[in-house]
Amino acid sequence: MRLQQREVGVVWDESVAGRRYDSENCDMRQAQKCVVNGKPDNGYLHWRWQPAGCNLSALDPAEFLHAVRGKHLAFVGDSIARTQAESLVCILSTFSRPETVHQYEERLGRKFWRWVFPAPHNVNISTYWSPFLVPSAHYAMTQETVILDALTEPWTADLDAMDVMVISVGHWFPRPAVYYDDGVISGVVSRPEVNRTDIGGGYLGVHRTAMRRTLEYVNAKSTTDKLVVVATISPAHFDARYGPNHRDACSRQKPYEEWEAEVSGAEAEMRKAVLDEAAAAAAHRRKPGLRFEVLDVTRLASMRPDGHPGIYIFRNAFAGRQVPETVANVDCRHWCAPGPVDTFNDILMKMVAAA
Structure with a gap:
């Protein structure tokens, strides 16, 4: 394989002749279908992650379906978890078409979705909406009520039916919230109108x-063998020079150089929390068949400001028309698919194969 530019990091791959899958005819949210939506630059399809000391091969759908034959893969968390699940389904759909079984309509955000790959694979892939991993209720998307000591989310009921569990959260924790623990308010985050002190450690401590x-719950309650994969946060890339609804708030067309993509502050702390807690869970696992791994995507994602939908979140968003300066819902947090999110699944394949 011929590579250009950096030996480690994000490299331009000349062997990529086109899209890995046809997102137009694949079951995923329209907002991530950047090609269909008219994103004019397509370089994000050709840049790929090059780890130190090895080449990360693209996930082979036939090999993956064989490796997980008869198993249930569950993606638990926020919209990044959902996007990774949809990416995986689209890659696998190039080999075997699944049946889509949805429990909520798309207008409600595809919060619980399931795909079934038929015999001989008999593979189920599901998404479980749980942006805090613990029970929560949001009000007008501006404030949260979060119950820290009650793991009664829908994913807990299906825990023993999961053979591979991918956990991916992070982006909801900075939201203003009131936190309950043991039935009483234990603190708040960014809620000055509530007569309570900020929770210890702030939202990073809550995360x-x-x-x-x-992970303690998964460790204690799992009675079947399971691969538990915990993803680190994938940073957003809103350009601070512009307002969040400016057309150029998310318009970069090339990856960052390594010196431009320092992981620090809250993102570094959230990444460290995943590394620490996954290591602790692995060290105290209660059965040999329970395996904890970290899907560390923070560094590779931090270098990909080019791979977000930006203003192209609707089908043929600006076909033949000038883009206005102010555009609602500029997306510099989620990932184009095909795009950088597929790399998350390339790494997941290596973990599954090693199980």
């Missing part, structure tokens, strides 16, 4: 607590 309690 670590939720991660720890989730």
Whole structure:
């Protein structure tokens, strides 16, 4: 394989002749279908992650379906978890077409979705909406009520039916919220109108607590063999020079150079929390068939500001028309598919194969 530019990091891959799959005819949210939506630059399809010391091969759908034959793969978390699940389904659909079984309509955000790959594969892939991993209720998408000590989310009921569990959260924790623990308010985050002190450690402390309690629960309650994969946060790339609804708030067409993509601050802390809590869970696992791994995507994602939908979140968004300066819902957090999110599944394949 011929590669250009950096030996380690994000490299331009001349062997990529086109899209890995046809998102137009694949079951995923329209907002991630960048090609269909008219994103004019397509370089994000050709850049790929090059780890140090090895080449990361693209997931082979036939090999993957063989490796997980008869198993249930569950993606638990927020919209990044959902996008990764949809990416995986689209890659596998190039080899075997699944049946889509949805429990909620798309207008409600595809919060619980299931795909079934028929015999001889008999593979189920599901998404479970749980942006805090613990029970929560949101009000007008501006404030949250979060229950830290009650793991009664829908995913817990299906825990023993999961053979591979991918956990991916992070982006909801900075939201203003009131937190309950043991039936009483334990603190708030960014809620000055509530007569309560901020919760210890702020939202970063809450993130670590939720991660720890989730993995402790999985460790204690799993009665079947399971691969538990915990993803680190994938950073957003809104350009601070512009307002969030400016057409150029998410318009970069090339990856960052390594010196431009420092992982620091809250993102570094959230990544560290995943590394620490997954290591603790692995060290105290209660049965040999329970395996904990980290899908560390923070560094590779931090370098890909080119791979977001930006203003192209609707089908043929600006076909033949000038893009206005102000555009609603500029998306510099989620990932184009095909795009960088497929790399998350290339790495997942290596973990599944090693199980």
